[in-house]
Amino acid sequence: MPGYAFPARDVRTDLLRDAGEPPGVRYGLAVGDAIVRDAVWRCPELPDHMAFAWFRHPEVVLDHWCEEEEETFVHPRDPYERVDPIPSSRHVVVEIGWQVVADTRHAVLLFETGLPTRDHIPPDDVRFDLLEPTETHTRCPYEGVASHWAFAPCGSPMRRES
Known part of the structure; x- marks a missing residue:
């Protein structure tokens, strides 16, 4: 174990x-x-x-035994084969060019075998006024469909490259 x-x-x-x-x-x-x-x-x-x-x-x-804020039961999860979304109260701030694009204490950390830990941030904690949607959408059997956004500083329109 x-x-x-x-x-x-x-x-x-x-x-x-x-x-x-x-x-x-x-x-x-x-x-x-x-x-x-x-x-x-x-x-x-x-x-x-x-x-x-x-x-x-x-x-x-x-x-109780917790990993971040989620209780773990029976025994630890297998660290070699995992796809675990774990709620976290860590303070996560995303900055681009000195602009805070996201700020949360409600991230969900995704631990997946062979990949770096990824922070999923609730939409309410993201400054969408600094972003614009792209045409890119990706799919994952664990995370579902993801829509991608691009940084648009100060609300200026982004240049699109062909």
């Missing part, structure tokens, strides 16, 4: 309790007054990274 590992510097080590055998490799996780045994470990394949047990563990370790 796939899993997640995080840089140790990003982990709240104040909540970890060394399991001792071998030292500094496996940890219990302090949850209130209880300690969940073997909930965290250092990854030998990824030095300076730590992984968390959150599926197939005899005890409940984490209440």
Whole structure:
């Protein structure tokens, strides 16, 4: 099963309790007054990274596991074969020539195997007064039909090349 590992510097080590055998490799996780045994470990394949047990563990370790704002169930998605649209609250700003064309905290990030992550921005967060439609439309079995737009600074008409 796939899993997640995080840089140790990003982990709240104040909540970890060394399991001792071998030292500094496996940890219990302090949850209130209880300690969940073997909930965290250092990854030998990824030095300076730590992984968390959150599926197939005899005890409940984490209440929820989220990727961006979407809860992930059962186990992590396969990172080698994926087409996952994940809602995000990241601040995404698109600028062209010092003009803000889009500004949102409601993007949907598209994670697709072998491609860079793409930000899909809601139409309400796009300045269409700075864009003009083109004749280009593309189709995708996952994303549907996309209409393409061209930047038209200050509302000036775009030059079209033949």
